[in-house]
Amino acid sequence: MAQLKEPIHTDVLIIGAGGAGMMCAIHAGRRGRHVTLLDHAEKLGGKILISGGGRCNFTNTGASPAQYVSQNPHFCKSALSRYPSSEFVAMVESHKIAYHEKKLGQLFCDHSAQAIVTLLERECANVEANFELDCSVQNVEVISETESPRFKVQTSNGTFTSDSLVIASGGLSIPKIGASGFGYQLAKQFNLKVVDRAPALDGFVLQGTSVQTFCALSGLSVDCTITCNGVTFRENILFTHTGLSGPAALQASLHWYTGNEVKINLTPDVPDLFAWFMQKKKEGNKSLVKNLLSEMIPSRLADLMCELHFPSALPLPDVSEKALKVLCEKIQSWTFVPGGTVGYNKAEVTRGGVDTNELSSKTMESKKVKGLYFIGEVVDVTGWLGGYNFQWAWASGFAAGQVV
Ligand SMILES: Cc1cc2nc3c(=O)[nH]c(=O)nc-3n(C[C@H](O)[C@H](O)[C@H](O)COP(=O)(O)OP(=O)(O)OC[C@H]3O[C@@H](n4cnc5c(N)ncnc54)[C@H](O)[C@@H]3O)c2cc1C
Structure with missing residues (x-):
């Protein structure tokens, strides 16, 4: 009889290896957590590469809660104040990436958005985060509410167990590069409310x-x-x-x-x-x-x-x-x-998403399901045009990265 393969255990499993997911991996990894990032895309950073006309408007120096739309406009305050744009700029500078301000505090790479993907990849490698690309999720379940491991995730690349599960699967915009409603479906699976979604910045x-x-x-x-x-x-x-x-x-x-x-x-x-x-x-x-x-x-x-x-x-x-x-x-x-x-084929973002009332604004953890986190665009926090959406991805990823 064929032996069933043992599940692979990781402290933190992150579904979605975009900006928010990688930022969370970096900061969890720096705390010594063993992190695995799962993505159904074959290559990393698809959204980052097409952002800002190929030069990635990676933050805005004036980012504040005033530039975000959410049913709860206060929700983003804590994360944004603990990871201001200057933090990401410091990381960009430490990687010697040339950048400029285009207008209104919008910072762009001088050359290519690839520099931001490379930065995130290198920082993930520094903390030995593990990537599972071209990997689709088949089932997610809670196996224990109190003990390790808490979650079991079956995927096309095998079964993973983890203590923390972070959903960083983004919104619905640009389906041809991998956008999916996965995060919203998962929220509903765990009875979390999802605010109506609509294509925006389109x-x-x-x-x-x-x-x-x-x-x-x-x-x-x-x-x-x-x-x-x-x-x-x-x-x-x-x-x-x-x-x-x-x-x-x-x-x-x-x-x-x-x-x-x-x-x-x-x-x-x-x-x-x-x-x-x-x-x-x-x-x-x-x-x-x-x-x-x-x-x-x-x-x-x-x-x-x-x-x-x-x-x-x-x-x-x-x-x-x-x-x-x-x-x-x-x-x-x-x-x-x-x-x-x-519409979603052109929209830069999805407005709406996982209801912020369901999450802790400090950690992004679900109030109902211990160990389950939502970060980035999948959450009902949507920024204006001008680098604000990446700033939210970095800040919410950082917030979860401190605690997962
Ligand atoms: C054309 C365009 C230009 C943009 N330009 C800018 C800009 O210059 N500045 C700015 O601030 N914002 C910009 N944005 C918005 C910004 O890209 C997003 O807000 C940001 O990337 C969100 O980060 P995220 O990590 O939450 O999600 P994403 O970057 O979307 O990452 C989600 C990841 O999850 C993966 N995923 C999805 N579903 C599944 C699944 N079922 N299983 C496994 N993996 C899954 C995806 O493949 C993806 O890698 C732009 C968006 C677009 C579309």
């Missing part, structure tokens, strides 16, 4: 006639302020074939729920566009309205906006004040309800 699709109207502007980028659910960003929007992308639209999509309005001011530096036109009129300016407008917004957009409101090519004196007012309103307060956001 921009908007327009609906109805707006699609045909604005797709003519595809490829055009415009500085604006964008407001959604009371949160305003000053960045660029990028018109696409189906809607709006660019940093401003990505940021707004994180705050958008079905049915919400989005409001855009296309001339954010002009306090009152109508008053500006009236002043020009008073001065006897006879230019075409669209030419005047193109002093402030790209001419393709100026032409389209004028065409939508009166016969194009009208000089300023021939346009009624009423028509001008409508035009200005449209430009400074363009309000619409998007058909949706773009």
Whole structure:
């Protein structure tokens, strides 16, 4: 009769070897814990490699709880304060990785995101963390609530037992590089609540006639302020074939729920566009309205906006004040309800996730299941665009790494 293989025991088993999982492994390993990281991907760091346009916006020097969306906005405070961005920057510098600030505190590698993957791999090797790649999880069970080992995990690479089990399997965005709903399913298996999820940092699709109207502007980028659910960003929007992308639209999509309005001011530096036109009129300016407008917004957009409101090519004196007012309103307060956001194939993150009420904000441990931890994007903590999501991955991984 064939002998059943003995399970392999490890102190800490981490499912998901992305940023959060590796950070947890490094800090648990530094405490002398024997760690195994399991991932169904064949190669490490898929998300990191595609992040920040291939240069990984690995943190933000201004990261604070204010830049995170969660049902409990206080949850992220403890972890972020114990592992601030300066800690990760110190690690980047100790690995002699060249980096720069692009804007608004966003730190990027000068060369390639591969440098961050290599850093994490080396730090994991220093603590002799064991990797099981191309490994799929078949079953997870609690075998003892009080004694070691607590968990038994059956996988395509054999059975593992562990004292701590850390779920770092990320969210649903970009399924083609390995995203899965594993963490949410596991949370449900243990009766933990999961906050509704949605793709975020993905921009908007327009609906109805707006699609045909604005797709003519595809490829055009415009500085604006964008407001959604009371949160305003000053960045660029990028018109696409189906809607709006660019940093401003990505940021707004994180705050958008079905049915919400989005409001855009296309001339954010002009306090009152109508008053500006009236002043020009008073001065006897006879230019075409669209030419005047193109002093402030790209001419393709100026032409389209004028065409939508009166016969194009009208000089300023021939346009009624009423028509001008409508035009200005449209430009400074363009309000619409998007058909949706773009979706998980493009989303940088998943909003929602394992309910923070189920977890300790200090350790990320489940309040219901001793020894079970959730870290990184799988948790209902989602950062703005700009390095905040990696900062959460590092900070929550560090928090769990102190105790697992
Ligand atoms: C295109 C893009 C660009 C981005 N750019 C930035 C940026 O510049 N700055 C920033 O801060 N954030 C950025 N993000 C967001 C950031 O990448 C994530 O928030 C972060 O990687 C989350 O880390 P994580 O470790 O929690 O999850 P992940 O990095 O997603 O890691 C999860 C791991 O779990 C594995 N896994 C999933 N399911 C299973 C399973 N069933 N079994 C075994 N393993 C499994 C996956 O293969 C993966 O390796 C970007 C995201 C995308 C998609």
